[in-house]
Amino acid sequence: MSDSYDVVIIGSGPAGATYARTIGDAVPGARILMVEVGPAIPGGRGEHTQNLTEPERIAAQLLTQGPEAGIERAKALAGIADGFDPSLEFRQTILPGLFFLDPRPQLGPGEAGLSAASMSSGVGGMGIHWGTSTPRPQQSERIPFLPAAELDTALTHAERLLRVSTWATPGAGLGEAIRRELVAEFDGPGLAPIGFMPLAIQWQDGRPHFSGTGTILGDLERTAPGFELRAETLAQRVIVDGGRATGVVLQDRRTEEVTEVRAAHVVVCADGLRTPQVLFASGVRPTALGHYLNEHFQVGAFGFLNDAFDPARFEPTPGRIGYVHVPFSDERPMQGGVIPLAGSPYRLGLELDDAAASRLVAIPWYGAKEIQFSDRVEFSESETDSYGMPKMIIRYSHTERDRETIEQLKQNAARSAARIGVLGEPPELAAGGSSLHYQGTVRMGAVNDGTSVCDQYLRVWDVPNLYVGGNGVIPTATAANPTLTTVALAWRAARTLAAELRHVT
Numbered sequence: 001m002s003d004s005y006d007v008v009i010i011g012s013g014p015a016g017a018t019y020a021r022t023i024g025d026a027v028p029g030a031r032i033l034m035v036e037v038g039p040a041i042p043g044g045r046g047e048h049t050q051n052l053t054e055p056e057r058i059a060a061q062l063l064t065q066g067p068e069a070g071i072e073r074a075k076a077l078a079g080i081a082d083g084f085d086p087s088l089e090f091r092q093t094i095l096p097g098l099f100f101l102d103p104r105p106q107l108g109p110g111e112a113g114l115s116a117a118s119m120s121s122g123v124g125g126m127g128i129h130w131g132t133s134t135p136r137p138q139q140s141e142r143i144p145f146l147p148a149a150e151l152d153t154a155l156t157h158a159e160r161l162l163r164v165s166t167w168a169t170p171g172a173g174l175g176e177a178i179r180r181e182l183v184a185e186f187d188g189p190g191l192a193p194i195g196f197m198p199l200a201i202q203w204q205d206g207r208p209h210f211s212g213t214g215t216i217l218g219d220l221e222r223t224a225p226g227f228e229l230r231a232e233t234l235a236q237r238v239i240v241d242g243g244r245a246t247g248v249v250l251q252d253r254r255t256e257e258v259t260e261v262r263a264a265h266v267v268v269c270a271d272g273l274r275t276p277q278v279l280f281a282s283g284v285r286p287t288a289l290g291h292y293l294n295e296h297f298q299v300g301a302f303g304f305l306n307d308a309f310d311p312a313r314f315e316p317t318p319g320r321i322g323y324v325h326v327p328f329s330d331e332r333p334m335q336g337g338v339i340p341l342a343g344s345p346y347r348l349g350l351e352l353d354d355a356a357a358s359r360l361v362a363i364p365w366y367g368a369k370e371i372q373f374s375d376r377v378e379f380s381e382s383e384t385d386s387y388g389m390p391k392m393i394i395r396y397s398h399t400e401r402d403r404e405t406i407e408q409l410k411q412n413a414a415r416s417a418a419r420i421g422v423l424g425e426p427p428e429l430a431a432g433g434s435s436l437h438y439q440g441t442v443r444m445g446a447v448n449d450g451t452s453v454c455d456q457y458l459r460v461w462d463v464p465n466l467y468v469g470g471n472g473v474i475p476t477a478t479a480a481n482p483t484l485t486t487v488a489l490a491w492r493a494a495r496t497l498a499a500e501l502r503h504v505t
């Protein structure tokens with residue numbers, strides 16, 4: 001096994017996979033090592049858990065829960081529930097396949113915290129569990145210093161990599177009937193048009209196939225034989241020598257053996273919280289590192305369709321999910337929607353057999369957070385997490401504008417329900433962190449002025465050969481689900497890196 005690589009990529013989620021695939025396609029002879037702290041999962045590398053058999057899916061979820069691997073989420077929570085502040089209300093976000101950053105978060109005065117902040121550790125990252133919603137960023141969600149046409153090209157490429165399906169407007173069936181109601185309620189001048197949520201799902205033989213991280217990687221081991229994916233391998237730190245990234249210190253999680261590998265380029269794609277953690281551990285600590293942390297607010301509600309929208313009255317629309325999507329607009333900085341759950345291809349673990357359940361709809365509304373320098377993930381110099389990495393503490397608070405946004409989100413969820421039926425229960429703000437979209441912690445910037453960590457090609461300022469990727473690079477306040485943008489930005493960066501490699505080899 002070689003101990004010298006052209007590129008070492010830390011993290012095997014969608015961001016890392018985009019770098020690997022793009023570099024491998026551009027330079028098939030490149031020696032690319034991808035390391036992943038979590039284990040390989042059953043059913044194929046990077047396969048989406050929704051495509052697996054039930055036993056495989058459950059096994060994959062249990063394996064990827066980091067320190068809680070092997071423990072059912074409800075049981076894991078029971079273990080920590082004793083003594084935790086019930087007002088934190090993070091019970092609602094017990095998702096299998098994830099583990100909490102801090103099971104017993106301590107809030108400082110005036111802080112809202114991100115008590116449900118979670119991560120996933122396994123080959124494919126969160127990209128084997130994700131919901132596949134892939135809206136394009138709209139208006140001020142877009143990165144202002146990127147040329148619009150370039151960003152659009154990158155988003156188009158990301159849609160191809162993720163195999164995103166889009167649906168024409170107007171649609172058909174129940175979905176179209178709901179869309180028309182939401183248009184009547186929420187459309188207006190200057191607002192992005194209301195349509196259907198693009199999803200990284202393809203229909204094969206009448207069944208949905210969800211794009212996982214493996215979809216991005218494609219057949220890379222064959223097309224770029226120098227690509228190697230090493231699971232259960234922790235990147236403890238990037239080696240920075242003479243101000244440049246020159247390698248990585250790795251720990252084999254099974255034997256605890258620590259080795260060093262040399263690398264011409266190092267790419268850190270270890271998620272929105274752990275990417276800054278790896279940089280911190282490596283002594284790369286620009287002022288903005290971990291700061292400007294923001295995730296969109298999430299108000300979740302369930303509703304029941306009234307008689308006019310009884311699914312039985314509509315022609316079925318096989319191959320369409322009918323997730324009606326109200327996109328973000330500057331005039332209304334939030335994204336909303338209605339998802340009819342009857343006949344849903346998502347395996348939700350809900351019993352939807354009886355007549356009432358067939359009328360069930362999910363009504364998710366997400367709102368953009370006002371970005372503040374003070375919202376941050378901090379790293380301890382002395383304490384460590386379960387992997388032995390610097391312990392993370394979240395410092396996060398809501399502004400006056402944030403509180404208004406949250407109220408509007410609740411109202412919009414209620415207005416959505418009233419158009420088509422009734423609310424199941426009053427809309428509630430989900431516990432902070434439950435969006436799973438942590439942005440800004442290694443944000444990109446147009447200039448190196450202390451308010452960003454990397455440049456527009458995701459190169460860490462002042463540390464040649466060091467790149468980052470993932471939701472943490474997104475600098476704007478967004479409500480859209482970020483993975484499409486993250487893949488687009490990683491593709492752009494990886495092309496730059498590949499061009500450097502081609503120049504050298």
Ligand SMILES: Cc1cc2nc3c(=O)[nH]c(=O)nc-3n(C[C@H](O)[C@H](O)[C@H](O)COP(=O)(O)OP(=O)(O)OC[C@H]3O[C@@H](n4cnc5c(N)ncnc54)[C@H](O)[C@@H]3O)c2cc1C
Pocket residue numbers: 010011012013014015016017035036037038095098120121122123124125126127129130131132133134233234235236269270271272274275278436437469470471481482483484486
């Ligand atoms: C249930 C669920 C639903 C979701 N739905 C959507 C959706 O509909 N739309 C959307 O846009 N997004 C969604 N997401 C979020 C989406 O999955 C993430 O945005 C995406 O996976 C981020 O990709 P990433 O590569 O940056 O990070 P991740 O996918 O988190 O991958 C990072 C990887 O790095 C590894 N790692 C961390 N530290 C180290 C280290 N020191 N050494 C080695 N490896 C390390 C981690 O173990 C992890 O596997 C969802 C997520 C979940 C869990």
